[in-house]
Each structure stands twice: as structure tokens, then as C-alpha cells.
Amino acid sequence: MxxxxxxxxxxxxxxxxxxxxxxxxxxxxxxxxxxxxxxxxxxxxxxxxxxxxxxxxxxxxxxxxxxxxxxxxxxxxxxxxxxxxxxxxxxxxxxxxxxxxxxxxxxxxxxxxxxxxxxxxxxxxxxxxxxxxxxxxxxxxxxxxxxxxxxxxxxxxxxxxxxxxxxxxxxxxxxxxxxxxxxxxxxxxxxxxxxxxxxxxxVRAREELAALARPQVLATLAVGAVGFGGMFAVYTYIQWTMVDVAGIDRAWMPAVLAVYGLGMVAGNLAGGVVADRDLDRGLLAIAAAMTVILALFSVAAHHPVTAVVGLFLVGSTGSAMVPGLQARLMRHAGRGQTLAASLNHSALNAANALGAWLGGAVIALGFGYTSPALAGAGLAAVGLGILVAAVSGPRRHRHP
Known part of the structure; x- marks a missing residue:
């Protein structure tokens, strides 16, 4: 409706x-x-x-x-x-x-x-x-x-x-x-x-569901569900990383999380501007930046200052993807606008579940509290690959 x-x-x-x-x-x-x-x-x-x-x-x-x-x-x-x-x-x-x-x-x-x-x-x-x-x-x-x-x-x-x-x-x-x-x-x-x-x-339920038959909608959801998981792989276990690896006192965690929140706000605003200028290229640039930032965070986490700066960048690059992904879904969803608006959050929370699971898995295997960042970089790289395929696909098939 x-x-x-x-x-x-x-x-x-x-x-x-x-x-x-x-x-x-x-x-x-x-x-x-x-x-x-x-x-x-x-x-x-x-x-x-x-x-x-x-x-x-x-x-x-x-x-x-x-x-x-x-x-x-x-x-x-x-x-x-x-x-x-x-x-x-x-x-x-x-x-x-x-x-x-x-x-x-x-x-x-x-x-x-x-x-x-x-x-x-x-x-x-x-x-x-x-x-x-x-x-x-x-x-x-x-x-x-x-x-x-x-x-x-x-x-x-x-x-x-x-x-x-x-x-x-x-x-x-x-x-x-x-x-x-x-x-x-x-x-x-x-x-x-x-x-x-x-x-x-x-809008009938059948019209909403028709959005799921559109390859570009499915590809965009996949980018969010996989690529965005890199951010959550880090953030889910952030208290252990900041306290045990960076050496930050546990009492400072609220302030550390506020820095992450500021990164999300900055990323959300910047992501909207980038998406308005060139939606697909902007998303590609953001996804690539997120992959690099997550990999670097595994090193930055060993010092309190670089760990906090790195966390800000993890939040900003991850959050910068959201407006673009939402805009891309709405562009390709046809009459299924309500379902598309809701499914964006489904995809991002599938990433939440995937990132939390993968981050915990690598910790359990004994790789330490910086390992979720490397695992997250891997997820972001996969998401980037899906996005590259999605963006190049319409160009290859522009003429029937």
C-alpha cells in the first residue's frame, strides 16, 4: 500500500x-x-x-x-x-x-x-x-x-x-x-x-513480491547482506578489541562508541551526496574503501589512538553504503517500493548476523580479537565483487 x-x-x-x-x-x-x-x-x-x-x-x-x-x-x-x-x-x-x-x-x-x-x-x-x-x-x-x-x-x-x-x-x-x-x-x-x-x-502483495524477480534488486540485496557484514564482524566484538588489544580502559567505552556513532553520521551524509552524483560508481568507491579500512583496522587496533580513528572510519565507510543501496533498490523495484524499503534493512541485518557469526568463529579458532577485521575485509571484498558484476551487467545487456 x-x-x-x-x-x-x-x-x-x-x-x-x-x-x-x-x-x-x-x-x-x-x-x-x-x-x-x-x-x-x-x-x-x-x-x-x-x-x-x-x-x-x-x-x-x-x-x-x-x-x-x-x-x-x-x-x-x-x-x-x-x-x-x-x-x-x-x-x-x-x-x-x-x-x-x-x-x-x-x-x-x-x-x-x-x-x-x-x-x-x-x-x-x-x-x-x-x-x-x-x-x-x-x-x-x-x-x-x-x-x-x-x-x-x-x-x-x-x-x-x-x-x-x-x-x-x-x-x-x-x-x-x-x-x-x-x-x-x-x-x-x-x-x-x-x-x-x-x-x-x-499495491497488491503480488506486485510487491514481483520486485524479488528483478536481478538488480537481488544483486543489491546481496551486496548489503554480504559486504556490509564486514562492519558488523568488527563492531560485534568491539569491546574485547578496544579493551584487550588497544588497551583502552573499559570505562571509556561509551565515548569510544560515540566516536563510532559520529562516523556513522558522517558516512550517512557523505554517502547520500556521493550517491546523488553517481550512484553506481559512488557505491563501488565506498565498497572498495570499506574493504581497505577493515583490513587496516586489524593493524590500527593495537594502539588506542589509531584504534579509535580506525573505528570512526569503519563506521563511516559502512554507513556511507546505506543511502546508495536504498536508492539502488528503489530505482529497480518497480511498484514494490514498500517491500524494497523494508528489504534493505533485512539485507543489512543479514549482514549483522553473518558478521557476528564469522567474527566469533575466527576468535574461537584462536586467531585473536583483531581477526574479525580481516574476516570482515573478506566479506567486504565479496560484496564489492557482487557490486562490480551488478553494475557491469546492465551495460553488457543494454541492447536486447
Whole structure:
């Protein structure tokens, strides 16, 4: 289901639109905090339950798998739902998952709760972006979507370090409980200030699914699902790397994670500019840079200053890919715009699961805490190869 932007925005004042979009951004903020703060608290979770690094990494993998499964299923299953109702249900499910995680008595319960919390992630960003664009109206749509995604960026600069500090000071459970409160506030905010968009145009589930028959859509999803995993291979185990390899005091981890968040914000802004100038070439350049940065991080991690600088660059190059991948999906998706918007987050969280698993695997084999960076560089190189094939393919077959 899509909306007619002009009809949706006609009866709303600019202030009402801004408040509604901020309510949607609050949900993005909560999602960003729970996704990334868990990585900064993974060592505390492992210590509490007596888990090995790979076993603790399942907490990250479970959330990512929830996103991968939830985004396409919810998008297709709810294609005829009212958008506001769907947003409320998604954030309610997100809230429940995080509250259960906060009170999880066993590692297995925590893993299951994280899976549930991840299910609404992709669908929420997809639907919230479309609702924001429709409320803003023609000429202001991209700005509205960027405001929703800004919640995710702000989460990495402020929310994740704050949640990490809270988790270290009061226990990791407090961080998940705080996210549950953010989720509940988002439900209330959507209920009060987000109207149901008017001018809705129904897109049948079959039309949404038709996007999956397009080779360029599948190739772009593969780039995100594999290449982006390099960043997560490093970030999932970043607390061990920064403390045990770089020699940074554990008390400084919130500040270290804030630096990573700043890298993500910078990369997101730069990636949008690069994609606007030349989408395919820009993505190729970013993917190549990410491969090199990840490889260099395995060396940079041995000194606190170079480790922090390297982490900033890992965050910036990884995040710079996201706008381009989203734009490429939308370019090739046809009428399956909602599914494409959601599947981008599915692909990136498939990368989250793959990176967390591979990083834990090389650590378990005894290669040390810098080995995830080299494994991540390998994933990024594979993603770059897929992108090269995708970009060159249309040129070879330009004429039927």
C-alpha cells in the first residue's frame, strides 16, 4: 500500500507534519539503541551468563535474524493494513521484546526476546519512511525520510553510549528496559500525533513480491547482506578489541562508541551526496574503501589512538553504503517500493548476523580479537565483487 503525497499532506499544517515525523523518528531512535547498544554490552552479558564470545554473539545474531525474517513477511502480510495501525502494532511488538529481554532469566530467553524485538525493525523503517514522505508532501519527501532515519543516527551518537553507560553502571538489563520505555513512548506518540495518511493507493502483495524477480534488486540485496557484514564482524566484538588489544580502559567505552556513532553520521551524509552524483560508481568507491579500512583496522587496533580513528572510519565507510543501496533498490523495484524499503534493512541485518557469526568463529579458532577485521575485509571484498558484476551487467545487456 502506498500513498498519494499531495492528498496526504493537503489538510495538515507544517507544524503538525513536523511533530508527526519526530514521533516516527523516536521509534527509529529506539531501534538504533537496541540494535547497537547490545554490541557494546555483549561482554557484560557474556560475563553474567558465563558465555563464550561466539555464544554471546548469538544475542546479536538473533536480533538480526528477526529483522531478516520480519521485514518481508510483515510487509507482504500487512500490505492492506492501515499504515498508522501497522506502526502501532510494530512498535508494541518491539517494546514487548525489549522488556522481556530486560527480565530474561537465561541466555536462551534473552536470545528469543532479541529475535522478537528484531521482527518489527525493517518493516517499521519501511512504513515510517513512506508515511513521513506522504505527510510531508511533494518537494519535501526526501527531507522527511531523512528525519526518520536521523533517529537511527542520533541513537549511535547519544543513545548507544548512554545505554552502554547505563548498562555498565546498573547492569545490562537496565539498558534494555530503557529501550522498552522508548518503545512505549513511541506507541503513545504515534497514537496521539501521527494521522492516517489519506490518498492511499493499494499495491497488491503480488506486485510487491514481483520486485524479488528483478536481478538488480537481488544483486543489491546481496551486496548489503554480504559486504556490509564486514562492519558488523568488527563492531560485534568491539569491546574485547578496544579493551584487550588497544588497551583502552573499559570505562571509556561509551565515548569510544560515540566516536563510532559520529562516523556513522558522517558516512550517512557523505554517502547520500556521493550517491546523488553517481550512484553506481559512488557505491563501488565506498565498497572498495570499506574493504581497505577493515583490513587496516586489524593493524590500527593495537594502539588506542589509531584504534579509535580506525573505528570512526569503519563506521563511516559502512554507513556511507546505506543511502546508495536504498536508492539502488528503489530505482529497480518497480511498484514494490514498500517491500524494497523494508528489504534493505533485512539485507543489512543479514549482514549483522553473518558478521557476528564469522567474527566469533575466527576468535574461537584462536586467531585473536583483531581477526574479525580481516574476516570482515573478506566479506567486504565479496560484496564489492557482487557490486562490480551488478553494475557491469546492465551495460553488457543494454541492447536486447
Amino acid at each position: 502506498t500513498t498519494n503525497p499531495a492528498a496526504a499532506a493537503a489538510a495538515l499544517s507544517p507544524r503538525r507534519v513536523q511533530v508527526a515525523i519526530l514521533a516516527l523518528a523516536l521509534g527509529g531512535f529506539g531501534i538504533g539503541v537496541t540494535e547497537f547498544a547490545a554490541m557494546g554490552l555483549l561482554r557484560s552479558i557474556a560475563d553474567d551468563f558465563g558465555l563464550t564470545e561466539p555464544r554471546a554473539g548469538q544475542v546479536i545474531t538473533a536480533y538480526a535474524l528477526g529483522v531478516v525474517v520480519g521485514a518481508p513477511l510483515l510487509t507482504v502480510w500487512t500490505s492492506r493494513w492501515r499504515r498508522r495501525t501497522l506502526l502501532l502494532v510494530l512498535m508494541a511488538l518491539f517494546t514487548v521484546g525489549n522488556v522481556v529481554a530486560a527480565f530474561a532469566p537465561t541466555a536462551g530467553t534473552l536470545v528469543a526476546a532479541r529475535f522478537v524485538a528484531g521482527i518489527p525493525h525493517g518493516a517499521y523503517f519501511g512504513v515510517a519512511s513512506l508515511v513521513a514522505a506522504s505527510l510531508a508532501g511533494p518537494g519535501r519527501q526526501a527531507r522527511a525520510v531523512s528525519m526518520v532515519l536521523l533517529g537511527l543516527s542520533v541513537a549511535n551518537v547519544i543513545g548507544v553510549p548512554a545505554a552502554t553507560w547505563l548498562g555498565e553502571a546498573m547492569g545490562w538489563q537496565a539498558a534494555f528496559l530503557a529501550v522498552g520505555v522508548i518503545g512505549a513512548l513511541t506507541v503513545a506518540a504515534i497514537l496521539v500525533v501521527v494521522p492516517e495518511p489519506t490518498g492511499t493507493v493499494v
